[in-house]
Amino acid sequence: MPELPEVETVRRGLLPVMEGLVIATAQVNRPDLRFPLPERMAERLTGQKVLSLRRRSKYILADLSSDETLLIHLGMSGRMLVSGNMLGEFHHTHPAPQKHDHVVLTMEQGTQITFNDARRFGSMDLMPTAKWQSHKLLADLGPEPLGNAFNAPYLARRLEGRLTPIKAALLDQTVLSGLGNIYVCEVLHRAKIAPTRLAGDLTPQNITQLVPIIREVLTEAIDAGGSSLRDYRQTDGELGYFQHTFRVYDREGEPCHTCATPIQRLVQSGRSSFFCPTCQR
DNA sequence: ATTAGACCCTGATCGC
DNA sequence: TGCGATCAGGGTCTAA
Numbered sequence A: 001m002p003e004l005p006e007v008e009t010v011r012r013g014l015l016p017v018m019e020g021l022v023i024a025t026a027q028v029n030r031p032d033l034r035f036p037l038p039e040r041m042a043e044r045l046t047g048q049k050v051l052s053l054r055r056r057s058k059y060i061l062a063d064l065s066s067d068e069t070l071l072i073h074l075g076m077s078g079r080m081l082v083s084g085n086m087l088g089e090f091h092h093t094h095p096a097p098q099k100h101d102h103v104v105l106t107m108e109q110g111t112q113i114t115f116n117d118a119r120r121f122g123s124m125d126l127m128p129t130a131k132w133q134s135h136k137l138l139a140d141l142g143p144e145p146l147g148n149a150f151n152a153p154y155l156a157r158r159l160e161g162r163l164t165p166i167k168a169a170l171l172d173q174t175v176l177s178g179l180g181n182i183y184v185c186e187v188l189h190r191a192k193i194a195p196t197r198l199a200g201d202l203t204p205q206n207i208t209q210l211v212p213i214i215r216e217v218l219t220e221a222i223d224a225g226g227s228s229l230r231d232y233r234q235t236d237g238e239l240g241y242f243q244h245t246f247r248v249y250d251r252e253g254e255p256c257h258t259c260a261t262p263i264q265r266l267v268q269s270g271r272s273s274f275f276c277p278t279c280q281r
Numbered sequence B: 001a002t003t004a005g006a007c008c009c010t011g012a013t014c015g016c
Numbered sequence C: 001t002g003c004g005a006t007c008a009g010g011g012t013c014t015a016a
Helices: A004-018 A041-045 A129-134 A152-159 A166-171 A181-190 A204-223
Strands: A023-028 A050-056 A059-064 A068-073 A078-084 A101-107 A111-117 A123-128 A264-268 A271-275
Touching: A004 A050, A004 A059, A004 A078, A004 A111, A004 A204, A023 A041, A041 A123, A059 A129, A068 A129, A123 A129, A152 A166, A152 A204, A166 A181, A181 A204, A181 A271
Parallel strands: none
Antiparallel strands: A023 A101, A050 A059, A059 A068, A068 A123, A078 A111, A101 A111, A264 A271
16 A cells, blocks of 8 residues: 555656646446545546546545546555556557456547556545635645655644554644555655654654655655555656565564664554664664 | 444455 | 464544
């Protein structure tokens, strides 16, 4: 599942084949994703020009000429794959339809954009563009980690007094939006903070260090095209390569790059935390 | 108000 | 090779 860097990579991959261009047809193969697809989605997309393609947290938003916005969430296993006639280059054939190709958009110049999602935790919705910020899935999201509203005073205020582990607090999308399991693990290792530390027990120095580390990890991951473990692919089917840079995630038993102590794994609120028991306190 | 746990669904992998 | 248990980048909902 894609976290912020993977979603941003997908958005950048879709940009040249969607923004400013018209959706010729929309085909829905399966409407029962995480939530049912909106009423008459295919008709509401057909003939619309995509005015802009934005990202909010782990969501992609396509603003349409109809004054509606298409909201896309990839869930755990969702992919957006681009094929066909792209930017004047002719890629001779469309790939064979795959299992779990739930929605296929065909753009006017012939590009096909396929939403494939084996687990169907992903979702799509349509809403009035003017009201996008109050959409149920977006209304409670915390600030973008790469934006100005996310800073040390803000984070300190949100963590103050919280008895939950810092791991859980950073996964809480109302605190900040965009981090997932991988990047929280990586951030906490770089910040030398144990995932079990209570959020309210972080020192002001911890919090001051955390903010630029979060920005750094996410920026590096975006530059690497995201992380590909199992499902995630860029829009051209290529893998991201940030996984080669992991310091702790999925490295249980392997030596810490800093001190050689074996990386440990523990389960917190149902998810694996990977950490170095020596470096992270 | 917070927080932990079950649940949603499919597929890959591992141990037997 | 087969089979069950376990695990997986997400989030929502319920109940304590």
